[in-house]
Amino acid sequence: MTEEFAALYVVPTPLGNLADLTRRAEEVLRTVPWVAAEDTRHSGPLLKQLGAQARTLPAHQHNEHEAAVRIVERLQAGESVALISDAGTPGISDPGARVVAAVRAAGCKVVPLPGPCAATTALSASGLLDEHFLFYGFLPSKGGQRRQALEELRDTPCALVFYEAPHRVLETVADMAAVFGERTLVIARELTKLFETVHSLPLGQALDWLKEDPNRQRGEFVLMLSGAPKGGDDGEGERVLKLLLADGLPTKQAAKLAAAITGAAKNALYERALLLKE
Numbered sequence: 227m228t229e230e231f232a233a234l235y236v237v238p239t240p241l242g243n244l245a246d247l248t249r250r251a252e253e254v255l256r257t258v259p260w261v262a263a264e265d266t267r268h269s270g271p272l273l274k275q276l277g278a279q280a281r282t283l284p285a286h287q288h289n290e291h292e293a294a295v296r297i298v299e300r301l302q303a304g305e306s307v308a309l310i311s312d313a314g315t316p317g318i319s320d321p322g323a324r325v326v327a328a329v330r331a332a333g334c335k336v337v338p339l340p341g342p343c344a345a346t347t348a349l350s351a352s353g354l355l356d357e358h359f360l361f362y363g364f365l366p367s368k369g370g371q372r373r374q375a376l377e378e379l380r381d382t383p384c385a386l387v388f389y390e391a392p393h394r395v396l397e398t399v400a401d402m403a404a405v406f407g408e409r410t411l412v413i414a415r416e417l418t419k420l421f422e423t424v425h426s427l428p429l430g431q432a433l434d435w436l437k438e439d440p441n442r443q444r445g446e447f448v449l450m451l452s453g454a455p456k457g458g459d460d461g462e463g464e465r466v467l468k469l470l471l472a473d474g475l476p477t478k479q480a481a482k483l484a485a486a487i488t489g490a491a492k493n494a495l496y497e498r499a500l501l502l503k504e
Contacts, residue, residue: 238341
């Protein structure tokens with residue numbers, strides 16, 4: 227590639243299923259002379275399978291500044307670079323943002339490619355009715371800091387999307403239940419892989435559900451929580467909703483009327499009514 231067309235390509239790679247790699251991503255990885263990878267050992271088999279001849283250089287959490295310097299040097303020499311993480315989209319709770327910032331600061335071209343992202347993949351299958359969502363990524367690993375972060379999000383009126391590791395998922399879900407009370411939690415794990423799971427349930431039941439089967443605690447998690455009601459008291463809204471449902475009102479009508487009476491969010495009440503029906 228000539229200097230005129232040299233660029234940093236931000237390339238999403240599959241979460242698990244290799245068929246999710248786009249044709250454009252394949253072409254870029256086969257064509258560029260350099261691939262900056264979060265873990266070159268992890269990415270090696272993928273590049274080999276594609277028949278890519280690119281040389282690799284590491285660009286991970288602990289060397290991102292040094293990697294950015296090397297990448298800028300390659301770009302200024304007229305050689306394009308593809309930036310990839312172990313899975314998903316670089317810079318989305320993965321290394322990559324500092325590299326992109328340095329490349330842009332150096333006046334070099336950045337070309338983003340669409341592709342796999344665990345947050346949006348999980349959210350599309352969640353069934354949450356919130357009109358907006360906030361992607362938080364990983365919460366702090368220490369309990370006190372994690373609970374403080376959750377407290378700050380308690381009144382956020384949109385769906386909350388978190389990533390979590392298997393060895394912390396029980397602690398995190400327990401903290402969520404303590405902070406948020408009655409909400410809907412959607413647990414997604416092992417997305418696009420053999421044991422993919424997307425399960426929706428009341429937040430208060432989630433910890434017991436995870437503990438019922440140790441296999442439910444395995445894999446990388448996306449945790450999606452329904453948003454805080456925009457007005458009124460959540461408990462009062464549910465109390466009125468239950469009374470209306472008990473009187474035989476249809477689910478949609480009961481949710482609409484309970485929202486009008488209490489000021490709670492209609493979408494959240496409708497979602498809760500569906501769970502109560504189940």
